[in-house]
Amino acid sequence: MTGAQALIKSLENQGTEIIFGLPGGAILPVYDPIIDSTIRHVLVRHEQGAGHMAEGYAQATGRPGVAMVTSGPGATNIVTPIANAYMDSTPLVVVTGQVPTAAIGTDAFQECDITGITMGITKHNWLIKDPRDIAEVIAEAFYVATTGRPGPVLVDMPKDVAQSEVDWHDAPQIDDLDLPGYHPRTEGDPAAIRQAAELLSQAERPVLYVGGGVLKGRASAALLQLAELSGAPVVTTLMARGAFPDSHLQCLGMPGMHGNYTAVTALQRSDLLVSLGARFDDRVTGRVDAFAPSAKIIHVDIDPAELGKVRRPDIGITGDSRLVIEAMTEASRDLARADLSAWWRQLNEWRERYPLTFDAAEEGAALKPQAVIEALSANSPADSIVVSGVGQHQMWAAQHWRYDHPNTWINSGGAGTMGFAVPAAIGAKAGRPDRTVWAIDGDGCFQMTAQELVTARSEQIPIKVAILNNSYLGMVRQWQEMFYEERYSEVYLSPDLPDYVKWAEAMGCVGMRIDSPDDVVPAIEKANAIDDRPVVIDFRTDEREKVFPMVAAGASNDEIMVHPSQRDGA
Amino acid sequence: MPPEPYSGTKSHTPVTHHILSVLVENKAGVLSRVAGLFSRRGFNIYSLAVAPADDHERFSRITIVVDAESAPLEQVVGQLDKLLNVVEIKDLAPAEAVERELLLATAELSASERSPLLSLVAHAGAAIIDFSAERVTVSLTGTPAALNAFEASLTEHCPSLEVQRTGRVALPRLNPSA
Numbered sequence: 001m002t003g004a005q006a007l008i009k010s011l012e013n014q015g016t017e018i019i020f021g022l023p024g025g026a027i028l029p030v031y032d033p034i035i036d037s038t039i040r041h042v043l044v045r046h047e048q049g050a051g052h053m054a055e056g057y058a059q060a061t062g063r064p065g066v067a068m069v070t071s072g073p074g075a076t077n078i079v080t081p082i083a084n085a086y087m088d089s090t091p092l093v094v095v096t097g098q099v100p101t102a103a104i105g106t107d108a109f110q111e112c113d114i115t116g117i118t119m120g121i122t123k124h125n126w127l128i129k130d131p132r133d134i135a136e137v138i139a140e141a142f143y144v145a146t147t148g149r150p151g152p153v154l155v156d157m158p159k160d161v162a163q164s165e166v167d168w169h170d171a172p173q174i175d176d177l178d179l180p181g182y183h184p185r186t187e188g189d190p191a192a193i194r195q196a197a198e199l200l201s202q203a204e205r206p207v208l209y210v211g212g213g214v215l216k217g218r219a220s221a222a223l224l225q226l227a228e229l230s231g232a233p234v235v236t237t238l239m240a241r242g243a244f245p246d247s248h249l250q251c252l253g254m255p256g257m258h259g260n261y262t263a264v265t266a267l268q269r270s271d272l273l274v275s276l277g278a279r280f281d282d283r284v285t286g287r288v289d290a291f292a293p294s295a296k297i298i299h300v301d302i303d304p305a306e307l308g309k310v311r312r313p314d315i316g317i318t319g320d321s322r323l324v325i326e327a328m329t330e331a332s333r334d335l336a337r338a339d340l341s342a343w344w345r346q347l348n349e350w351r352e353r354y355p356l357t358f359d360a361a362e363e364g365a366a367l368k369p370q371a372v373i374e375a376l377s378a379n380s381p382a383d384s385i386v387v388s389g390v391g392q393h394q395m396w397a398a399q400h401w402r403y404d405h406p407n408t409w410i411n412s413g414g415a416g417t418m419g420f421a422v423p424a425a426i427g428a429k430a431g432r433p434d435r436t437v438w439a440i441d442g443d444g445c446f447q448m449t450a451q452e453l454v455t456a457r458s459e460q461i462p463i464k465v466a467i468l469n470n471s472y473l474g475m476v477r478q479w480q481e482m483f484y485e486e487r488y489s490e491v492y493l494s495p496d497l498p499d500y501v502k503w504a505e506a507m508g509c510v511g512m513r514i515d516s517p518d519d520v521v522p523a524i525e526k527a528n529a530i531d532d533r534p535v536v537i538d539f540r541t542d543e544r545e546k547v548f549p550m551v552a553a554g555a556s557n558d559e560i561m562v563h564p565s566q567r568d569g570a
Numbered sequence: 571m572p573p574e575p576y577s578g579t580k581s582h583t584p585v586t587h588h589i590l591s592v593l594v595e596n597k598a599g600v601l602s603r604v605a606g607l608f609s610r611r612g613f614n615i616y617s618l619a620v621a622p623a624d625d626h627e628r629f630s631r632i633t634i635v636v637d638a639e640s641a642p643l644e645q646v647v648g649q650l651d652k653l654l655n656v657v658e659i660k661d662l663a664p665a666e667a668v669e670r671e672l673l674l675a676t677a678e679l680s681a682s683e684r685s686p687l688l689s690l691v692a693h694a695g696a697a698i699i700d701f702s703a704e705r706v707t708v709s710l711t712g713t714p715a716a717l718n719a720f721e722a723s724l725t726e727h728c729p730s731l732e733v734q735r736t737g738r739v740a741l742p743r744l745n746p747s748a
Contacts, residue, residue, distance in 0.1 A: 119603055120610050124654040127598070144654065181595060181657040305648030 003131035004029040004162040007095070008037050010138035010171065014093075016066050018042060018057065018430055020050040024070025025110055027097025029162035042430060042459050047074050049423040049452040051081020055090050056427030059410045060385055060435075062218065064091040064145050065427060071097045072110030075156075076117065080417060083121040085152040087414025088239060089216060091145040092152035093138075100160035101129055118154050125154040131166035139171035140179060148184030149303040150216055184302065188319030188327060196274070196298045196315045197331035203272035203296075205343045206232040209255070209284075212239030212413070213277015213301060217321030220244065220406040223276065226329045231340050233347055235263040237278055239413045242403035252347065253356075256284040257551050258395040261354035261562055264549065266347055267292050268557050274298045277321040280310035281414070290556035300324045354549075356399055357563050361517055361542070369393065369468040369541040372520055373400040376438060376466060379524045383408060384436040385428050389421035389445030392474035395547045397440040419448030425463045426456045436464070436528060443469040443493055443500075450503065456534045457508030464527045465509075465536045470543040471495035478546045495540060504536035515540040586638040587616060589662040589669065589740045590647070593623060595655040596630045603653050604632060611649055614640040617671075617737030629657065633739045662740050671738040673717045674699075676707045677728035686727055694720045714738050 001009070007030055011019070018040045023031040034041050044050040047069045054065025065085075069078050075096040085092045099108040115125045123144050126137045137155055145153045172178075200206055208230075214223055220243050227234050227250050234244045235255045244251050255263040267273065267284075273295045278284070285291040288310060299306070299313035300321060307316035317324055358370040373396050386401050387410040388394040394411055403409050410428055412420040425439035446467050456463055473491040480488050504511030510530055514523045514537055527535040548563040561567075594600045601620060608615050614637040623629040636646055647659050679687060687706065691698060696710035710720050717735065724731055 115599065116602070119599070119606050123652075179654065182654050303652070305645065305652055307648075308642070309645060309648075 001166065001168055002029065002033070002162065003134055003157075003164050003166055005033045006131065006134040006166055006168060007138065007157060007162065008033045008039070009168065010135050011066065012037060012039060013171065014138060014142045015063070019066045019068050020044055020053040020057070020427065021068035022047055022050060022070070022074065024074045024097065026071035026099055026159045027068065027074070027095075027157070027162075028070075029159060030068065030095070030097065030157060042426075042455060042461075044423070044455050045451045046449070047077035048080055048419070049426075049449055049455065051078040051092070051094065052084070052417075052420050052423035052449070053427030053430065053452070054092050054094070055081055055085050055088075055420075056387060056410055056424030057431040058085075058090050058092060058427075059424070060407060060428035061431040062407065063431070064093050064142060066093045066095070068095045069097070070110065071099055071114070072112045074110075075112060075114040079117060079121070082118055082152045082154065084412050084415040084417045084420065086121040086123075088412065089150050089212065090152065091150035093141050093145050094152060094154045096154060096156050097162075098127065098156045098158040101158045102160070104158065114154065115156050121152070122154050123151040125156065127156040128158065128161050131161050131164045134161075134166070135169060135171040136177070139174075140177055143174055143177060144179075144182065148182075149213075149301075185304070185318050186302070186320040186323055188300065188317040188324040190327065192315050192317045193324060193327045194331045196317060197328050197335060199272055199296060199298060199315065200230055200232070200274060200328070201332060201335035201337045203232075204338050204340070205270045206230065206272040206274065206340070207252075207266050207270040208232050208234045209237070209267065209273045209275045209278050210234055210240045210243050211237045211276065211278025213321045214240055214243040214325075215277075215406055217277060217302070218406075219277070219322035219325050222322050222325040222329065224248075226325050226332070229329055229332055231337065232274070233266055233344075235259070235267065236403075237281070237284055238398055238411065240278070241398055241409040242406050245404040246402045247404050252351075254398055256281075257286070257553070258399065258547050258549065259284075260356050260399065261549055261560060262347060262350040264551065264557050264560050265350055267295070269346075270295045272296050272298065274300070275313075276300050276325060277302070279306050285310065286551045286555055286557040290558060354562055354566055357565060358545070359565070366470075366540050366542040367515065367517060367520065369470065369539070369545055370396050370400050371517070372466065372468060372539050372541065373397055373440065375520045376440070376524055377401040379521055380438060380528055381436050384438055385410065385425075385432060387411065387421050387425040387428055387437065387439045389441045390416045390418045391442045391445065392470075392478065392545075392547050393440055393442040393445070393468040395475075396468070418445045421445055422449045422463075422465060423452045425465070426452055426461050429456075429461045429463045430459075439463055439465040441465055441467050442474060443467055443471060443495075444473045446500070447493075447498070451507070453504065453507040453509050453534050453536070460532075461534070462531050463534050465534065467500060467536065467538050468541045469495055469500065469538050470541045470545070472543050474543070475547070477543070481546070483552070500536060500538035504534075507534075509534040509536050511536050511538070513538045513540070587635050587664065588638045588643050589664065589667055589738070590634045590636055590650070591660040591662060591740060592632045592634060592650065592656060593658040594630050594632055595657060596622065596628055597655050600630070600655045601632070603655060604634075604650070607649055607653060608634075608636075608646075611646075612640060613637075613646050619737040619739050621739075633737070635738060660742070662742060666743050667740040668743055669713055669738045669740040670711055671714050671717055672736045673710045673721065673733065674707060675721070675724055675731060675733045676705055677724065678705050678730035679728065680704075683728070690723055690727060694723075696720065
């Protein structure tokens with residue numbers, strides 16, 4: 001068989017059911033056997049879309065996303081999704097075409113050094129020079145992408161390697177892969193786990209600080225057990241919304257720059273943070289030296305380099321989140337527990353005094369974006385998947401949608417990639433066709449990648465898009481209002497240019513424009529009833545609306561700005 | 571003031587340097603992966619030496635002198651260990667390691683200047699490995715400190731001097747307390 005056939009067969013053997021991609025010169029030979037393959041191929045309109053779709057697919061299903069593009073610009077166009085997946089630890093296998101081996105290094109047509117470019121944003125990458133290596137490299141690529149701390153990998157496939165003849169051989173079993181430098185640890189150190197359980201049982205103001213690693217480790221059920229056994233409050237970071245049900249009494253919601261007052265302040269006042277698959281990101285800690293000053297730290301992460309990277313833990317445990325949480329629960333069972341009632345009295349007082357809030361829309365004025373999200377959440381199936389772009393709408397979607405199920409919230413957390421929502425939602429829906437998938441997007445984000453709705457329509461992937469159209473790059477506008485003396489520089493976009501309804505219709509979608517509060521719920525119901533094509537709703541929202549609470553960049557979490565109506569004197 | 575990075579003939583070593591002896595798979599691009607990691611994480615490399623390890627086909631050993639002030643050493647080691655091609659990392663504190671480095675220097679000399687140079691070479695235990703009518707090339711293997719001293723004396727005696735150093739290699743001391 002050819003190298004191209006060996007590559008496709010290898011992808012099939014890894015259980016690949018779908019590839020998001022776009023062909024071109026150097027990858028042409030690999031596209032030929034796709035015709036005869038069981039793998040579905042989704043033809044995107046821009047390679048960035050392929051990468052984000054693969055990410056959305058991976059986050060919704062827990063399986064690695066696979067994308068395939070050609071060399072040169074095809075490869076560089078997918079660099080942003082690779083960087084995004086690296087920041088959010090999303091398992092991705094990206095196959096790029098490359099110019100023939102003899103042409104490498106000659107500045108050939110559509111040549112670029114994509115393994116060099118992506119070295120710092122992949123877990124690893126491979127340039128295949130010998131077709132006999134294909135089976136091993138693909139097996140290694142999937143193994144590396146999905147084990148340990150998951151992440152993107154890239155396989156660069158020169159055209160002549162794809163065209164050459166090779167005898168097929170099965171890839172070795174995982175234990176026989178030749179990876180002498182790769183040994184991810186999954187079991188935590190039992191002594192450290194016992195110590196951690198003891199600390200947790202003795203703490204008077206503990207908080208379980210839950211990050212995306214709990215979702216990656218499929219540890220939600222285990223977390224529920226530990227939380228209920230310990231009685232400790234739980235905060236779920238931007239990457240972990242849904243890892244613990246918002247409806248659970250012990251859930252305090254999201255901490256961080258736009259976290260709610262109780263979640264932020266609980267971390268600040270706690271005497272013990274149990275960090276589970278979180279990485280003390282600057283958006284969570286605020287000023288690091290003022291973060292949770294009196295807390296001891298238990299840090300559980302599958303990546304040992306995270307332990308002590310930002311904050312030195314009192315107990316550091318390297319291991320898989322589910323295994324460690326389960327072991328910690330077991331070790332906790334027989335321990336006497338400290339009385340948390342004073343802590344809960346304090347937390348409940350904060351919850352009562354500083355709930356997430358926003359002003360009601362004035363008569364005849366634009367919609368409140370938070371109200372639109374609450375209506376979406378209340379009128380969509382409970383297991384709907386929500387995908388957002390980056391900016392104000394992302395924060396409101398993280399705050400105001402009620403997340404009760406794991407892997408129902410997908411966003412670009414670490415990298416903050418605008419334009420993520422539409423393609424990632426398509427990938428999520430492709431992987432979970434049984435679910436309702438809502439992209440909650442901003443007007444700025446939507447304009448970056450909206451053309452993938454053509455892909456969605458032609459591939460029969462009926463996602464729904466709610467554009468919170470405030471005619472601004474809203475988060476930048478918010479910062480200019482608050483920190484740049486209302487000097488609005490290059491943030492105005494216009495509500496009508498483009499005409500989002502016509503644009504949606506031109507792409508084969510149903511388009512609606514909603515500017516009255518009374519029409520919000522009927523439009524959502526109508527959208528949820530449509531299952532044969534994508535729907536886009538242009539919600540006209542209030543440009544003045546800002547995301548609160550807010551901790552200014554570089555400020556201490558103690559300086560949290562709550563909603564104006566909750567401030568002293570209000 | 572952070573110490574200056576290693577550059578050419580300056581062989582200033584930071585007080586808090588550590589020596590990492592890194593066994594890597596001998597694959598294309600591995601040096602680039604290691605060097606790239608240091609630069610993008612903001613870790614300073616003072617010197618770096620690479621050579622095939624025992625098993626020439628499969629492994630190489632990279633000896634990196636790293637400024638432990640630029641980042642906590644455990645962060646450097648932790649991130650380095652995540653590179654797929656990195657098989658083993660040994661952290662050698664200077665007091666627990668024997669270190670050696672090689673220096674080559676070419677001096678331009680008139681006949682009258684030769685004699686002081688020759689005594690300098692003899693005194694340091696260096697060797698003359700090449701010469702022409704006007705120039706002489708000497709070599710010295712020793713501790714980085716010995717090489718620093720030799721280089722300083724050479725610079726003093728020979729205004730026109732070209733020096734190359736390899737960067738150090740190191741192994742654990744057999745009697746660390748000695």
